[in-house]
Amino acid sequence: MLSEVENIIKSPRFPFIYKELDEHWKLEQNKRQEFYALITEQLKAEFIEGEIIFHSPARNLHILVSDNLHLLISPYVKRKELGRIMHEKCLISLTRNDFEPDIVFFKKEKSEKFKPDQMKHPSPDFVVEILSPSTEKIDREIKFEDYALHEIEEYWIIDPDLKIVEQYILENGKYNINFKANNGIIQSKAIQGFSLFVAALFDEHDWLIEHNRLDSI
DSSP states (O other), X not given: OOOHHHHHHTSTTHHHHHHHHHHHHHHHHHHHHHXXXXXXXXXXXXXXXXXXXXXXXOOHHHHHXXXXXXXXXXXXXXHHTOEEEEESOOEEEOSSOEEOOSEEEEEHHHHTTOOTTOOEXXXXXXXXXXOOTTTHXXXXXXXXXXXXXXXXXXXXXXXXXXXXXXXXXXETTEEEEEEEESSSEEEOSSSTTOEEEGGGGTOHHHHHHHHHHHHTO
């Protein structure tokens, strides 16, 4: 079976399709430059498939889960000198899209090249998205595909309402689910030696226990 690209190439309409795509791409890149000129450290926005997406303030539950994970994972990465964890406002610029994931991790060989005034970052090694009603479709479809295309090794999707963590590991260019549960221990592949009791993300008492455990490693 021919691929979509092969079908287009073999079509008499190929030159016309190419011209239309090229014009669309140029217009999209102009709009992307407008996006870069618009964004600030205070503005939560992403550039997705040619459109500027502005995000409303996060729910308290979303912030709680994001903070809980960041406060567990960041000290571990720093102590072990594994690289860099960034939280909330890190813009990653991929081939077509610019995303601001909830949490990202860059291994040391990438992060040590970052400059103090750098605002756009390459694809990380690990990324976390915390679902909300307005972003779930993007997180599960567009970002899921784009993160895999850019060889991001590990992708966590967290549902704060159902208290479920899904872990996807990149294998042969595609994400395969490795863990999905609302309890138990999740073991990271991209962050060497890091494991986490899932309940600690959603409960303050469990978070404190997990924090003390990780601090002793």
